[in-house]
Amino acid sequence: MRLEIKALSKSFGTNLVLKNLNFTADSGAALGLLGRNGAGKTTTIRIIMQVFPPDSGQVLLDGQPLRTETMSIGYLPEEKGLYPKFKIGHQLVYLGRLRGLSRSEAVTAVRYWLDRLSLADAWDKKLETLSKGNQQKIQLALALIADPRIVILDEPFSGLDPVNAQLLKTIVREQVAAGKIVLFSSHQMSYVEQFCDRVALLNDGEIVLEGDLRAIKREHARNRLLLTLAGGAARTFEQIDTLLSRQPTLRQHIQRLEPDSEGCLIHLTDQGSRSEILKQLSEQGYDIEQFRIAEPTLEQIFVERVGETHD
Amino acid sequence: MIKQQFFTVMGFEFMTFMRNKVYIGITIFIVILLALGLSAPRLVDTAKDLGFGGDPAADDPSRTIYVLNQSGYEDLYGALTAGLPEERWSAGEPEQREAYLDRVAEKEALAVLEIESDASLVWTEYRISNSGLAAMASQILTRQLQSMALSEQGLSETAIQQVLTPPAMTTHELVEEMGKSMEQTYFYTYLLLFLLYMTVMMYGQLVASSVASEKSNRSMEMLITSARPLSLMFGKVIGSGLAGLAQIAVFLVSAAGFYALNQDSWADIPFIRSIFDMPPHIIVYTIFFYLAGYFMYAFLYGALGSLASRIEDINTSIMPIMLIIMAAMFVSIFGMISPEAGWLAVFSFVPFFSPMAMFVRIAMTQVPGWQIAVSIVIMLATIWLTGWVSSRIYRIGVLMYGKPPKLNEVIRILRQTQN
Numbered sequence: 001m002r003l004e005i006k007a008l009s010k011s012f013g014t015n016l017v018l019k020n021l022n023f024t025a026d027s028g029a030a031l032g033l034l035g036r037n038g039a040g041k042t043t044t045i046r047i048i049m050q051v052f053p054p055d056s057g058q059v060l061l062d063g064q065p066l067r068t069e070t071m072s073i074g075y076l077p078e079e080k081g082l083y084p085k086f087k088i089g090h091q092l093v094y095l096g097r098l099r100g101l102s103r104s105e106a107v108t109a110v111r112y113w114l115d116r117l118s119l120a121d122a123w124d125k126k127l128e129t130l131s132k133g134n135q136q137k138i139q140l141a142l143a144l145i146a147d148p149r150i151v152i153l154d155e156p157f158s159g160l161d162p163v164n165a166q167l168l169k170t171i172v173r174e175q176v177a178a179g180k181i182v183l184f185s186s187h188q189m190s191y192v193e194q195f196c197d198r199v200a201l202l203n204d205g206e207i208v209l210e211g212d213l214r215a216i217k218r219e220h221a222r223n224r225l226l227l228t229l230a231g232g233a234a235r236t237f238e239q240i241d242t243l244l245s246r247q248p249t250l251r252q253h254i255q256r257l258e259p260d261s262e263g264c265l266i267h268l269t270d271q272g273s274r275s276e277i278l279k280q281l282s283e284q285g286y287d288i289e290q291f292r293i294a295e296p297t298l299e300q301i302f303v304e305r306v307g308e309t310h311d
Numbered sequence: 312m313i314k315q316q317f318f319t320v321m322g323f324e325f326m327t328f329m330r331n332k333v334y335i336g337i338t339i340f341i342v343i344l345l346a347l348g349l350s351a352p353r354l355v356d357t358a359k360d361l362g363f364g365g366d367p368a369a370d371d372p373s374r375t376i377y378v379l380n381q382s383g384y385e386d387l388y389g390a391l392t393a394g395l396p397e398e399r400w401s402a403g404e405p406e407q408r409e410a411y412l413d414r415v416a417e418k419e420a421l422a423v424l425e426i427e428s429d430a431s432l433v434w435t436e437y438r439i440s441n442s443g444l445a446a447m448a449s450q451i452l453t454r455q456l457q458s459m460a461l462s463e464q465g466l467s468e469t470a471i472q473q474v475l476t477p478p479a480m481t482t483h484e485l486v487e488e489m490g491k492s493m494e495q496t497y498f499y500t501y502l503l504l505f506l507l508y509m510t511v512m513m514y515g516q517l518v519a520s521s522v523a524s525e526k527s528n529r530s531m532e533m534l535i536t537s538a539r540p541l542s543l544m545f546g547k548v549i550g551s552g553l554a555g556l557a558q559i560a561v562f563l564v565s566a567a568g569f570y571a572l573n574q575d576s577w578a579d580i581p582f583i584r585s586i587f588d589m590p591p592h593i594i595v596y597t598i599f600f601y602l603a604g605y606f607m608y609a610f611l612y613g614a615l616g617s618l619a620s621r622i623e624d625i626n627t628s629i630m631p632i633m634l635i636i637m638a639a640m641f642v643s644i645f646g647m648i649s650p651e652a653g654w655l656a657v658f659s660f661v662p663f664f665s666p667m668a669m670f671v672r673i674a675m676t677q678v679p680g681w682q683i684a685v686s687i688v689i690m691l692a693t694i695w696l697t698g699w700v701s702s703r704i705y706r707i708g709v710l711m712y713g714k715p716p717k718l719n720e721v722i723r724i725l726r727q728t729q730n
Contacts, residue, residue: 049536051710069313075536082531086327097319098537142533 001027001060003048003150003181008057010043016205017043021057023200023210030172030182032192032213034299035202036306042078042244044202045152048183058274061150072099074148078155078185080139082127088114089123092142106145109115110298114143115165132159139166144175157191164288169194177249187298203306217295219242220304223255225274226294228263230287236263243284250280265294316538321553324521330553337559342565349569353574361522375420377411378401389453391424394451398444424448430456444687450707491673493650498582500647500674501590503597507558507667508640511604512633514555516614518548519629522616522709537543540706544617545698548609552602559601563594596673603690604666606634607697613702617708618716633665643667650675660686662693700725 008021018040025031035041043072043186047054050068059066084092096106117137119130127135136159143151153172157165172195176182186192192199201209201215209216211212237259244251253273258265268274280289296304328334347354376398380388392400403411403423414420415437419654425433431453434445453474522544525531534543551649568579570587578581615628642664646655650671659669659682669686672678707724716724 016667046536051535052706073536074535077529077532077536079529079532081532083525083530084528094323095533095537098316098534098542100315155412 001149001181003066003183004058004060004063005044005048006058006060008044008054008059010040010045010047010052010054018047018054018205020206021202021207022275023207025183025198027179027181028176029197030176030184030195032196032199033183033185033202034189034192034199034302039202039306040205041202042154043185045075045154045185048150048152049075051233072146072148073148074143074151076139076143076153076156078158080136082135082138082142084128085126087124088119088130088138089126091127092138092145095142096145101146103152109145109147110141111149113145116154117141121305133164134159134162137164140171144171148180150181150183152185154185155187156184157188189297189302193298201305202304208275208305209301213298216301217298220301221293221295222295223268223270225266225268225277226260226262226264226272226290226292227266228290229282230289233261234264240264241288242265243267243281243286247280250277253277260294263290313539315474316542319547320538320542321550323552324555326549327549328557333637334554334558338393338561341562344727345562345566346569348565349577349637353573356576356650358402359523360571373419373421374399375401375414376424377401377414377420378420379405379408379411379423379425381404381405381428383428384430384459386459387426387452390451395444395447404603426452451460475625477700495585495588496675497585497647499586499593500671501644502586503593503674504643504647504667504671505639506562507597507601507604507637507670510555510559510601511608511666512636514551514605515608515632515636516625516629518551518609519612519616519619519626520622521551522613522620522705523622523625523628526617526619526709526712527621540709542701544610544613544702544705548606548613552609555605556601559598593674596670599727600666600670603687603694606694607663607666607690608636610694610697614704614708618711618721620712639664639667643671646671647675649689654680660689662689665690 003023003025005023008018009016010018021040022043022231023031023033033044042305043273046052048059050066061071061155065138082095086299089107090112092114093106096109098104102110111120111123114122117140118136119134122130122134122138127138130138136156138157140153143153156168156172172182172184176195182195184192184195193213196213197210199209200207225294227240229239231239237257240257244254244257253269253276255267255269258267262292266277268277278288278291378388378391378400380402388402391610408423408425411420411423412435415423415435418437422436423433424445425435428435434448436445439445453508455477458471461474462468466474501552523547525534561721567587570583577587586652611632612629613630616625619625639658642655642658646658646668649655655668655672659662659672659678661668665686669683673683703725704721
């Protein structure tokens with residue numbers, strides 16, 4: 001299956017929230033939907049779930065317009081919410097039935113998921129009596145009870161302890177492996193890097209970056225070098241800095257230097273200058289322990305791509 | 312799918328009431344009140360049989376009434392004790408007047424009745440109670456004085472009786488011929504009107520606060536992505552309406568039941584009898600106008616509830632509807648004084664007023680069939696319109712957080728979604 005978001009635009013009043021948005025998500029690979037607060041993620045998700053229509057554009061599933069009446073979507077919203085005073089089993093069955101399950105199907109599914117999430121005894125408890133992390137797990141159970149083919153998880157890790165986070169990771173991987181389309185939205189980039197093969201980065205209602213995560217990282221890595229000299233990471237930055245002040249010809253290849261825990265991060269002006277720098281270093285007799293292309297973290301890419309347009 | 316969603320929401324909302332301890336508690340409480348109230352005469356009789364209560368005045372010193380007779384007519388005291396034998400009369404000494412008054416002030420005695428030499432009467436009581444004792448005493452004394460005066464004129468006992476017996480007056484209403492006596496209809500119309508008012512107002516408010524709480528605890532986030540807004544709103548309004556209907560049915564059935572059990576005890580009290588002798592079609596109209604009134608308002612309550620982000624905002628949001636309901640109630644109550652009035656007839660067609668106004672007219676007067684039909688058609692059209700407008704407001708309202716929008720903003724948003 002392939003979910004295609006095509007040329008979505010949406011405005012509320014005079015506020016243009018989505019501007020010609022395009023991205024695709026395939027089954028069997030999670031897509032990280034990223035963006036700063038207010039970038040338009042929730043609006044996009046709501047349009048996919050047909051809470052309201054877009055002003056223009058389409059949401060296609062395998063080339064056909066997506067119909068939520070026939071295609072169930074599991075959703076874990078960023079703003080968590082259920083009835084705090086109702087019994088958990090009761091309200092999960094209710095919401096399962098709203099998504100088209102029969103009563104007995106809903107009961108079976110709810111039992112399965114409560115069991116799976118180690119909350120089997122929560123059926124008769126009121127939601128408000130559960131801890132925040134367990135409430136979050138209830139919310140996850142709700143997203144998955146109707147066995148949806150499209151799963152949208154918005155900040156699913158918030159409030160989870162490491163053990164529960166591990167459980168959630170396992171479940172998300174299973175969903176991906178089961179051939180579901182998984183949209184994953186989070187501000188915690190480390191989680192996105194662990195799950196998502198593809199990312200779509202939203203900024204101000206536009207996609208500023210979309211594609212295979214590894215390819216994107218490689219793309220952003222070309223101009224970054226990590227260098228460690230003998231004598232330790234701490235001294236590397238200092239040594240390189242001194243070298244640059246003596247060698248103005250080398251200086252023109254380098255945008256800036258950045259201290260790093262492993263040594264010194266060198267931002268190049270063009271990738272061709274890598275060999276030039278290596279040559280200069282060995283000519284000068286530096287003892288090189290490590291010289292490699294530094295792949296940026298997703299977080300660094302995020303800040304680089306989104307931070308600049310805002311500030 | 313949408314149909315299943317609607318019925319699922321409706322069932323859930325209805326069952327939420329059935330599981331709500333407050334709802335169940337209030338229902339049981341009112342049924343108990345009805346049971347006690349309607350069994351009151353029988354309970355009092357039983358208590359008397361068991362030896363409780365008995366005749367209170369006779370052996371209760373604080374019920375003593377001192378009579379200071381300075382008129383010179385000794386017969387007056389006898390007339391009082393003969394006329395009101397249950398009371399604890401005591402012939403007092405005029406010199407002790409202050410002491411008696413003190414006792415009354417201390418609530419050790421009930422009253423002091425002074426009969427002055429010129430036969431004028433003074434009744435002193437700690438607090439004039441509603442029992443009409445003073446008036447009855449005055450009546451007995453007046454009659455005794457008149458009878459003594461006539462006797463002095465030489466009239467015979469039988470002649471005096473004739474002169475002093477007032478002519479009997481029976482009242483007769485012409486509308487009674489049509490089965491719509493004011494006297495008979497007033498009480499039950501009033502009670503049922505009040506029931507209409509309370510239930511429409513209460514269940515409407517419950518719909519509004521339920522929507523607002525779904526927004527404030529963010530369960531709306533899940534609901535709106537699981538079901539169509541139309542199913543959500545109509546399911547909630549209709550489910551809550553059914554819970555209201557169930558409650559009204561319980562009240563009416565238990566009132567009728569407890570009355571039937573105690574029917575004999577109420578035989579002497581015409582106004583209670585008039586309530587339960589109401590024609591059965593009035594019950595049908597009560598239920599119909601409850602439903603009409605409820606739906607007319609409840610959709611708007613739901614829409615306004617969706618505009619509030621927090622429960623605290625509800626009161627300001629729903630103020631306009633509350634005022635309309637109250638206005639409709641006042642119009643109908645005033646209408647009950649003159650149910651034939653032209654202005655009440657006008658209100659019985661005006662949307663939002665008609666369920667209560669038309670109910671008063673039907674209960675208390677003869678309304679031509681075509682007027683009832685026209686009024687009902689207008690009501691149904693109004694319900695359709697409020698349902699339509701409300702579902703549009705609801706769809707947008709449930710996703711809006713922050714300050715509730717002003718009326719003109721709501722209209723602007725509605726216009727936009729039209730296009």
